[in-house]
Amino acid sequence: MCRLIITLLLIPCLACAQTGYYRSVEGLKKAELKAALHDLIQPNLVLSYGGKGEGYTWAGFYAADWLEGGYVRDRYSNEQRRFNEDKSAVSNMNIEHIWANSWWGHLMNNAYCDLFNLYPADAPANGRKSNNPIGVVDGAVAYDNGVTKVGKSSSFRADTLITAWEPADQWKGDFARTYFYMATCYSHMRNLWTTTEGWLTVDGSDWPTMRPWVYELMLQWAKQDPVDQIEKDRNEVIYGIQGNRNPFVDYPQLADYIWGDSTEEQFYVDPTSMEIELFVPEAKVRFDYGLQALSKGLDTMLVIRGRNIPNGLTLAVNNPVFELGTTQVSAEQLVEGYAVPLHVKPEKAGRYEAVLTISGDAILLTDTLSVSFVDGIPAYEATDIVCTPYVRRFTANWMNYEPGAEYTLDVYTKGSDGSHKPFKTFTTQDTYYQVSGLQAKTLYYYTVSIYEDGVLKASSNEVAVQMPEVKPVFSVSPSAISFTTVPGEPSRETEVTVTALAVPEYVTQVSLDAPFEVSFDGEEWGQTLTLTGSEPVFLVRMGAVAEEGEYEGEMLLNTKGVEEKVVTLTASVSASKAFFEDFETGSKNGYAEATVTCTAAKWRMTDAYPVGDDNRNGTRSVRLRNKGSIEMQEDKANGCDSLWFYAGHYGKDTGVKLSVYYSIDGGENWTVVAENIEMGDWQRYGYKLDVKGDICLRFVNNGSTNTKRSNLDDVQMSSYSNADGINEIVEGQRSNAIYDLNGRRATNQQHVIIRSNKKIIKR
DSSP: OHHHHHHHHHHHHHHHHHTTTTGGGTTOOHHHHHHHHHHHTOOSOOOBSSOSSTTBHHHHHHHHSEETTTEEOOSSOSOOOBOOTTOOOOTTEEEEESSOGGGGTTOOSHHHHOGGGEEEEEHHHHHHHTTOOBOOOOSOEEEEOSSOEEEEEEEEETTEEEEEEEOOHHHHHHHHHHHHHHHHHTGGGGGGOOSHHHHHHBOSSSSSOBOHHHHHHHHHHHHHSOOOHHHHHHHHHHHHHHSOOOHHHHOTTHHHHHTSTTTTSOOOSSTTOOSOEEEESOTTOEEEEEEEETTTOEEEEEEEEEESOTTOEEEEESOTTEEESOSEEOHHHHHHOEEEEEEEOOSSOEEEEEEEEEEETTEEEEEEEEEEEESSBOEEEEEEEEEOSSOEEEEEEEOOOSTTOOEEEEEEEEOTTSOEEEEEEEEESSSEEEEESOOTTOEEEEEEEEEETTEEEEEBOOEEEEOOOOOOEEEEEOSEEEEEEOTTSOOOOEEEEEEEESOSOOEEEEEEOTTEEEESSSSSOBSEEEEESSSOEEEEEEOOOSSOEEEEEEEEEEETTSOOEEEEEEEEEOGGGSEEEOOOSOOOOSSSOEEEEOSSOEEEEEEEEEESSSSOSTTOEEEEEEEEEEEESSOBTTOEEEEEEEEEESTTOOSOEEEEEEESSTTSSOEEEEEEEEOOSSEEEEEEEEEOSOBEEEEEEEOSSTTOEEEEEEEEEOOTTOOGGGTTOOTTSOOOOOBOTTSOBOSSOOOOEEEETTEEEEO
16 A cells, blocks of 8 residues: 555656746755745645544554555664554554654644654654654663664763764664754744753754754764665655655755755756756746735835846836836846845725736746735734633734734624624734633624724724634643653652543543553553543553663543544653652742642742743742742652752842751751852752651752842752762762763863761862
């Protein structure tokens, strides 16, 4: 079947190449080339994630990664597994993201479902790969199945080891071209990158997006493992499904024009062609500039680019309302690309069209220019239309017609005779407003106005919004869970809540792969559960494993009639992380005293709460003010060999100090670890405790006012019987090597404090 699909799809692909799929990017280089490719290769649609049957990821794999005999092509192991005839998930295999979705906060967007970023993967190998970046594993190896290797890597920097995964040589080029695709297609997500592992790969820019060490390694791998027929066939299949292509498979040299040795050269499909070519605009294209304000007119640019046109080109429009800034573009301007100014300002409101003619040197093409004008405020189509059992809303949108003005939004319905029936009126200085409390299956309308001293100054066109029928709600919280534990011990369990409303059947199936486990009662654990009811609750944890390392998996939840939900599971298994509090779970509004259940423990927080701005690792840290404190309400068993945490002042607050204490009698008495640490820039602190038995911690902010604030995050303790966690800190010696929570050597000089025999020594 797969071969038949590929054969059928080759025909539209060849037609695509002949009609110039890549014409709009020819003549560009470096950042401009990458930006044009970004716009070109956005998927027209993506499959629903997971699931069973047509329209879901595993059906996509069935077409793209099918081997003779029905076997799955697995790029992560040598295991042989067959596809299921119903195109459901293959046992002991995962849907693997090459760019981990945890890098952008677990958002289930196009990047999450894009088949170019997804491969069927051996579950154990995928779990060990976790969300780490790709690299050469040239240090200590934590996992190696002969195809996938996980361990320490100097790829990031020779003096700073990171945890990375390395594929087999035969797949390195495939993954490199996947990296090129992701860095190009999803560069617009640069503000969503969140995790340390993600930031090791990306730099938050449109170009180059990938950090130099990444794209240099990927360029090397792409040359060592050139494009083969497997990649070409997969590209065709995904093009047939998503309507977009991986350009780095079609034209591998493109990567050099963006990141490599050819960045100062213009890219052409055929660099030696002497044919007359006009790349943009294409023939018979409609440029629709949407709704504009009559009083402001329209000022925009038409980009024209081509080559081998010695006498240049002449431009003309057949409607005098449309004015071109120039009608002649020279051969030299065409090669570099020229932006022709276009001005449109009619006298009356309405819709206007013009035919743009471009002629010269054996070229004659026509395009259509269209624009609509309203005499007043342009109001746009509503967005974010939601209609569920408990949320019914839409967002009204309009032009920023008069910056700083107060806009009045009128929302209403109409009677059978066309008369207005007011719903609500809102005022705002924004150019959008979320309207809620609506009725399902109802047609609403809205207009926007500006009043001055009670007199109407400007108004908008009318926009209709059809509220649909109520849609079922199927959600799960949390959508991503992280665990920490030590070898041989399961992690602390996390409670998961499912919400199912207006669904056909109130039965939910839960499944995941080992070593992760689920349970109803915390007594019996396994890999599947069947839930009933509208708000069932269950437990999930990381099961006991012997090997240290980073693990990743997914938990799938299915209810009839709604889209499958996926919860991302990650776990860190390390002897040094017998206790690891990252404050990523648990919530509390404001500074009022309360007990909060976080990732590793329950904390009594006074004048303190978890918050997601300023200094933090991950998405949140704890902010303390005045004399605020956080105190563990549960003991950690097995004592503490070493303690670490990140801390620093909040914002520009000065004069704030932090004190740390521990107790071995449930908080009756406290022993000083360190008092009045002067809070400066965000940094990591480490202390040698050597404390046996049960232990709990207390952190106190020593500020004189509410504006003396500090941030605290990633509190970590190793057990008393294990000293591995702080083996770089040797009592009586100064260590210039500082290591972060994952054993990575820090790049800046951070304070390390060593405590011995109740004496505080600051190094």
